[in-house]
Amino acid sequence: MSRVSREKKVWHLSWLEAKMHFRSQRMIALIGLLFVFILGGSWGLSDSSSSVTSELQFDTPYEILFLVSLFVLFSSTLGVVLLGFDGISRKRLTGELAIELSQPIDRFDLARSQLQGLWLAVFIPTTIFCAIGTILINEQMGELPTLYDWLYFIIPTGLIIFWYACIQLLASSIAKDLGSSVTLGVGIWMLFTFVWLLLTAILATFMGVDVTNLESNQYNRFSEIIDLLSPNGVYQLLLEGNLKPDARPIISQNYIWASAILWSIIPGMLFLRRFRSLRP
Amino acid sequence: MYNPGGMGEGAPLLSLSGVTYRHRLTKWHKPWKKRLGAGIHNVDLEVNRGTILGLIGPNGSGKTTLLHTIAGLNEQQKGDVQIFGQDREMLGWSNSQRHIGLMPERVNWSGTNTPREVLNRLITIRGEGGDSEKMLKTVGMSNRMDTPLDNMSQGMRQRLTLACALLGKPDILLLDEPLNGLDPVAQAAFRHLLRELADKGVAIIVSSHNLHEMELFVDSLAILHRGQMVASGSLSEVEKMLGCDPYLIIAGNGWCPPSDNSFGRGISIQKCDEWAGEEWRFTLHKKGGWSSNERHDILQSIEESGGEICLLQTVLPTLEEMLAAATGESVETVGLEVGDDSMIPLRKLGVEEDE
Secondary structure (H helix, E strand, O other), rough: OOHHHHHHHHHHHHHHHHHHHOOOHHHHHHHHHHHHHHHHHHHHHOOOOOOOOOOOOOOOOOOOHHHHHHHHHHHHHHHHHHHHHOOOHHHHOOHHHHHOOOOOHHHHHHHHHHHHHHHHHHHHHHHHHHHHHHHHHHHHHOOOOOHHHHHHHHHHHHHHHHHHHHHHHHHHOOOOHHHHHHHHHHHHHHHHHHHHHHHHHHHHHHHOOOOOOOOOOOHHHHHHHHHHHHHHHHHHHHHHOOOOHHOOOOOHHHHHHHHHHHHHHHHHHHHHHHOOOOOO | OHHHHHHHOOOOOEEEEEEEEEEEEEEEEEEEEEEEEEEEEEEEEEOOOOOOEEOOOOOOOOOHHHHHHHHHHOOEEEEEEEEOEHHHHOHHHHOOOOEEEEEEOOOOOOOOHHHHHHHHHHHHHHHHOOOOOHHHOOOOOOOOOOOHHHOOOHHHHHHHHHHHOOOOOOEEEEEEEEOOOOHHHHHHHHHHHHHHHHHHHOOEEEEEEOOOHHHHHHHHHHEEEOOEEEEEEOOHHHHHHOOOOOOEEEEEOOOOOOOOOOOOOOEEEEEEEOOOOOOOEEEEEEEOOOOHHHHHHHHHHHHHOEEEEEEEEEEOHHHHHHHHHHHHOHHHHHOOOOOOOOOOOOHHHHHOOOO
């Protein structure tokens, strides 16, 4: 089979996988989350009569999109957890995995189709809602973000969804039952979404960094370094790279992009490697 | 049937020699420390074209592990698997799977997808084309092609699993407890379908723990116990190999054969509880089984003595009896013991545990 037809087959399978997710009941929950978080956020944050805090001023569409990214972090990544936490374990429990693994296909291709399918299932609706959100921002501010700015927002968004898809499928392939799948899936999401800040503060205390002043350069630098180890942190740092110069991260952009590349490779490779040795 | 380059002409379609696969077990707190658990040990097996082989054994005997190893889901740790007389590694792992269809045990299909979509997806995975509608018609699901999986009965799910196994017209069909969940009518239709496939040259391996179910349609038997092949061959060969002969049940009225007497040399007689309409019932055992002449002689002997026969039945040994004969354990205990993690190979066969 030629390289092109092999790629075509993998993408076709990914689309079928995504279609299965689109029709699942969980997708209704995801759509609800995206509607409330992304559209609500875009509309509310771009309203000139309201301000998030008295200190912060956001006056360009990209800066609003940057703020909306916080809601993307909650809704889209939770969506990946909802759709993907039992992606492998459910098939293992029902016996469908044995049928799929007994088919004449390279396991690498099959694993990729699962991964890409989950990614597409969350990325497509996220992109649609972000596009609608951008229109809402235009309604409120009378200004659209430039294409560059919009792509600068949507590409890291695609990346973080991909990272979570890798992590969730890896966790699902490790879990042997539904309970473990839920625990691992939600646990990982909570670690990066809620617990990370606390973890950063604890580590900073141990390292002798002053945590009483969260605006200090020393703490900011430390938290940015620790954030490189979290997908959410890397996502935020990537987006901050397109803000005004005084709002950009202290650490070098090279580190942030290197971290993004590593996050794109390591969990994915771990999942593909795990899938190769998977037993039904 | 596909036979790449006519290779292995005359060779068995599937041949296993000394195949060993033992599951690797870990504890959650020590994932790096792996030990070998139950599985299959030193299995030899040959299956020819057009043969239906019944793979039987009690729970935990290694039937599913053996089927998964043949299907390429488990890579054997020792031994060779040959397809068309060619080593599986040489044939290519993925290519060898093209010749094999697997029907796992009790697949609990669920979701909003339909059987047609499931098959279309598998056809895409296989990348070789196919007609999902035709396949669903073959397994009697022409009216349920677009029923969501969540709304299907267990019998329908079994049929769908069979349709999945039949995709790509495999030369070797592996069926794990296929009759589970099927009603008697569907079971008969299923057996008929298997015979049709075998007549077309497909080699079929059917696993079950029910010997009587198997007797109805298999050509040969392989008995697995604690991961080892205890015996294989035709039913009569297996019985002979294990020294486990069929026996006669004879019941009647009037003159009653004395229970301490034998009808002839080598025949032992044992009284049983009578059923309604009978005055007496016996089982007759003889080494080497029963010929029709011997059965006739017994009938004649009873009738000449004034007895009236109302039942004369040849009873095949049960799986439990065969396993008891193979292992030296009693019929009462042999079925209760499920193979444990250490998978102690049968002492009778003189095999040492390797790890």
